[in-house]
Amino acid sequence: MSHLTSRRGLLFGTAAVSAGALLAGCTSNDNKDEKPAANDQPAADDKPGKHVTIGFAGPQADHGWLNAINDNAKNRAKKYSDVSLEITEGSNDTAAQIGQIETLINKKVDVLVVLPADGKALTQVGLKAMRAGIPVINLDRVFNTPQAYRCWIGGDNYGMGLNAGTYIGEKLKGKANARVIELAGIDNLELTRQRTQGFDDALKNYPNIKKVARQAAEFTVESGQAKMAQLLQAQSKFDALWNHDDDQGVGALRAIEQAGRDDFLMVGGAGALSAFQAIKQDNGVLKATVLYPPTMAASAIDLARALGQAKGIGGLAEFEIPASITLYSAVVDKDNVDQYMPTGFR
Missing domain, CATH: 3.40.50.2300 (Response regulator)
Structure with missing residues (x-):
């Protein structure tokens, strides 16, 4: 078997x-x-x-x-x-x-x-x-x-966002005025809207957390890197990032490394092998990913x-x-x- x-x-x-x-x-x-x-x-x-x-x-x-x-x-x-x-x-x-x-x-x-x-x-x-x-x-x-x-x-796209938001919420629940950002997928897809809705609904349970920025990428390494670079430039301080897709997350991690940032935790999405390996090594910002098997x-x-x-x-x-x-x-x-x-x- x-x-x-x-x-x-x-x-x-x-x-x-x-x-x-x-x-x-x-x-x-x-x-x-x-x-x-x-x-x-x-x-x-x-x-x-x-x-x-x-x-x-x-x-x-x-x-x-x-x-x-x-x-x-x-x-x-x-x-x-x-x-x-x-x-x-x-x-x-x-x-x-x-x-x-x-x-x-x-x-x-x-x-x-x-x-x-x-x-x-x-x-x-x-x-x-x-x-x-x-x-x-x-x-x-x-x-x-x-x-x-x-x-x-x-x-379950809604559940994907809900579980990502809940994981981040539990990690930050003791932190006052916590700030999170979101690197979404393709905005004209219903699945992207469902993932964002689930994430936002989860964060409602954590009044200490505020989502301060959101960018939509294109599910590609290149777009992930470019949009993440923009987020990093615009947000000098935040505590957590949810990235909807592990493929575009490869690019996002490149941008994070290039910026020399390690002051937040990152949650990915889908379940790529590269994400699992990074989570296991536990020497970077990526701490979890939410499955879309x-x-x-x-x-x-x-x-x-x-x-x-x-x-x-x-x-x-x-x-x-x-x-x-x-x-x-x-x-x-x-x-x-x-x-x-x-x-x-x-």
Whole structure:
């Protein structure tokens, strides 16, 4: 069993049963006349079953997290001898991605896993697949209507900001007139607004803390460095920084080092391997990162396989997979970083 399976419990937040038990323990519903009682222990089902062809379509992997999404999907599919993966090249052009998904529909794949470049723009092609009898796992960026997918699985952007703000709040709760700043992602994305809202809501619980500055970057190393340099120049004194994205955080850390600043703590976002390594070394400003786990793509493959084989999820009383699964944005710091290190993406 891979580390992705054994660590699946990391992904599903405060659920009492780990996702490893839920997803690896899929149970067959083939015999509709003899369904097990709700409290029956389902049989584990990593052993081969009906062959399932899964179509996977995502945006262009021009970012560490998106590349990790593709790698997680590919590697997870290889674990199953009864799964074939049809993966598209990936595109940030919505028309091109729609065309790629329509090709998969025409190939009559059994299940589709789609991480849309733009959820709103790709809603119609999700509906087209569902109406063609091809169930869709909508990964992360959600379509406009639940009619366009059978199951949504993705990260918790609001929770990401909430947990980052709470971590910082607890670290600074004994400090009078504490000042924090925020290095956000791309402001025209709903996910960025959700992360900021969660962060701001968390800080409301700490009246001693004031957010004094915010800059939006572009999820790139270059933008992270440039925007962080601007923040450092404008803010001669602050106590904490929350950076939404570990990729742009690489650039932010460069700017911090160049400025010779070490008088604050930094919390990152997403779960890059470089961030985990810096947290473990504990010799710089980066003290924690808040997860947005790309292992959701591996879980999406598990869910697609279960759908294709008409199975539910072991550990739940229901006979069907859930309609939505929101992953938990755990805070990783030096106390638990070793546990999460195998999930870090490059």
